[in-house]
Amino acid sequence: MSNRAVLEVIALDAEDAVAAQSGGADRLELVSDMASDGLTPSRETFASIRAAVDIPLRVMLRLADGFEAGDADGLVRAARGLRAEGADEFVLGFLDEDGMPDLVTVERLLAELDGCRWTFHRAIDRATDRDALRKQLADLPGLDTYLTAGSAAGVDDGLPTLLAEAARRGEPGYEPRILVGGGLRLDHVPVLRGAGVDAFHIGGAARPQGWSAPVDPGAVAGWRSALDA
Template identity: 30%
Template sequence: MSKVLEVCVDTLESAISAINGGADRLELCSSLIDGGLTPTPGLLIQIQNMNSRNIPVFCLLRCRTGNFIYKPEEVEIMKDDARILRKNGADGFVFGALSENGDVDMKICREIIKACHPLSVTFHRAFDFCRRPTIEVEVIIDLGFQRILTSGKQQTAQLGVKLIQKLIEQVGNRIIIMPGGGINKDNLKFIIENTEANEFHGSFKMVKEEVEAKSEEECEVVIGERNGPLYVTDESAVAEIVNILKTV
């Protein structure tokens, strides 16, 4: 089975780099520095206009930073975002919702899936906060998700290979388990060999612009300035990963 690379991007520049580098799919978000939030329709439209290879673009649905326990009004925001993004060219969606006890929130997931219908849905790394992953994976399958993005409940997919492999063996062909988190050219073969996964996820960022960090006392609100480096997707890094996936 051929391997699939999904690249997570939050700007038009990063999306073009990922497409040119050979990515098979984009996960589109905004504010990757905050872990990713819902992208704007305008960004989606421009990326699809420049999507020369017509690869699928899946949009993240996450209305705020923080945990994945959502209030009813937050669910309504994400449902509205799903409808708007679907009308503006989204090919799929990525989201996840949990209950306070660490289980998948089935009611919320059903509501959002209905708003995403008939497009493909991925349960994102909220899965790594589930207290019983081998049980909750069955819930996610029953809800109708097509894939799960996970680092195996560890900081990186490399560290989480044991759980990822266990999940892949458990689910068979009922759902795709997609490793993500810290994947790079140096650990990709190890992750493949120890999980037998077929889809992989990463942002493959590089520093575009170094910004000198300022102390709290030095910081003033200046429009257009930021405290910290600016990251973009590295086209050559994506191409290297694609090449590895073609040869394993």
């Protein structure tokens, strides 16, 4: 089914990963420390998840809360270690103090990733100028996805932006896939699907009991059904 939408689910450990895959997730975003909105997991965590499931894994490269790079040397070491462990897809994104892409840090990391596919995450929702950001990043190797809610406040506020950007798919800077996440609800799905959006990212929505509880395969299956409807 070529028009099947991608469902990406946040996983913190192997238990989450197995539950998400069994519920119908196509891909996982691997993070630690959701209190800091998702940081880089350990190599050991990556290895245990990789052994537990066979779907693609995108690993977060982020060492501190917020959208500035901070310890760039530490990020490079983390990327190198995860690559050595077999990670081959990543999630990253950093802004400078002017709210524009921190290209120095991003390009240092891409040198480690060596052509791996990656997502520029919700830092785009904090950027001073989304269009300029997309054009600055347009020629970077491996960038195939933007994780975005269209707004720092979430999909409710960002929906007009998401629809406008979806309509520009294929223009310079707009070739990467739009992966919608951040306050995403099932009732947003029909209008987004109607606009051609074909990738969706859930975190809390996969955990009806909250972040202290594991991913619920039934909740993931509900999203799978909605995306396939």
